[in-house]
Amino acid sequence: MKKYWWSFLLSLMLLAACRQHKRPISFYYWKTQFSLNEYERNVLRENEAQTLYVRYFDVDFKPEDNEPVPVSPIQLDTSIHNFNVIPVVFIKNRTFERLKATDLTALVRKVFYLIIQINQKQRFQTHEIQFDCDWTERTRDIFFQFIQQYREMAGETVSATIRLHQVKYKERTGVPPVDYGVLMYYNMGAINGDNNNSIYERSVANRYNSYIKSYPLKLHAALPVFSWALKLRNGKVVELLNKINFTQFENDSNFIRISNDRYQAKHACFKWGFYFKEKDEIKQEHIPAEDLLDITNQINEHSNGRIDKLIFYDLDSTNLIQYEKDIFEKIHNNWN
Known part of the structure; x- marks a missing residue:
């Protein structure tokens, strides 16, 4: 009886340890109205996902404008209080192509105060931000200056999305001055009528994979479920x-x-x-389940364990219902 009791206690301890060391997954939320349906809430609950990267607004410099403007700010509802929210601001690269250096601080202030304004409507606070911009060699300096000024103004954690080509050609595109990057492991092929899949092609990914381990930033990885x-x-x-x-x-x-x-x-x-x-x-x-598992294999093989969080793009029942309910558990179990 005593032997059985100790075996039972050991099993409980091992189970608790597994749960304690289970690395969390997160999701992007990419709509203009934050309102989760029951299916989406269940996905979060079943996968113990507590962090959401929520698109707050875009920034664009349209030809008819004389200055960069926020586009489609999100409307939050009270359920936002249930999550750890990281605002994401998507900035069109042409914003930095046209932005004058003398107007940079004004843009930083505009972004900073709009985030505060969105949060205040729900009496809600955030303590981190992510900037999503496919910057180029031409725009890297002013984009990096923007990030640096924002960090100094906000005094909070800042991350940026990183494309595979920016990993491979880091000497030319530069490394942003952020606390960590999110490797966008999708949208890597040409959008055309051929038989390729522009969202994920293993042959295309293999052109970049070997460079991930040497990228000088802490990285998370974003995987496509859209x-x-x-x-x-x-x-x-x-x-x-x-x-x-x-x-x-x-x-x-x-x-x-x-x-x-x-x-x-x-x-x-x-x-x-x-x-x-x-x-x-x-x-x-579409990215079938076997390709998602293949992506995690690629990350395991080429990142040397440097990627410690998976973020799925995006939380939307229209996309998620195309997968079996245990898909995220399978991916997690496949992730070293």
Whole structure:
């Protein structure tokens, strides 16, 4: 009996240790209204996900404007208080192409105070921020100055998204002055009508993987759990269709299936607010579960264990229902 009791206690201790050392996963939330449905709440609850990287607004310098402007600020609801929220600000690269150095501080202040304003509406506070910008050699200096000024003003943790090409060519594109980077392990191929998948192609990823271990920043990794559709006309991409559930084409008499990942419009019609001409093709690009597991294998092999957090893009039931409910547990178990 005593032997059984000690075995039982040992099992409990091992189970507690596993739970204690279980590395958390997080999600991006990329809508203009923060309002979770029951499916999304269940995904967070079942995976013990407490941190959300929430897109707060974009910043763009449109041709008709004389200054960079915030675009589509998010509206938060009271449920935001249930999570550790990290605001994400997406800044179009052309903002830094056109921004004058003398206007840099004004932009920093505009971003800083808009985040405070959004939070105050819900009497909510955040203590970290992430900047998402696909900067180039031409814009790196002013973007890095922007980050540095923001850090000095806000006095909080700052991160930035990092593309694979910025990892490989770090000498040219530079390394941002942030506390950590998030490696965006997707959107690595050309968006076209070929048979490739622009979201993830292992052959493309392999051109960059060997450079991850030497990147001089602490890194998290963002993995794709989204899909989109490409509208093709005469073999050319004419529109990118986000938040499309491809299975809904199957029972639509306006379309005919022409391959595993393509449908064709039988005649001119509207669907989900999009207009299709006769013979327009819709090509699905989606990351199946086996590719997500392959991505974690790639990260395990090439990062030397330097990546300590996985963030999934993005939390949206339209995309998540395409996976088995245990997909995140499988990915986590596959992640060293």
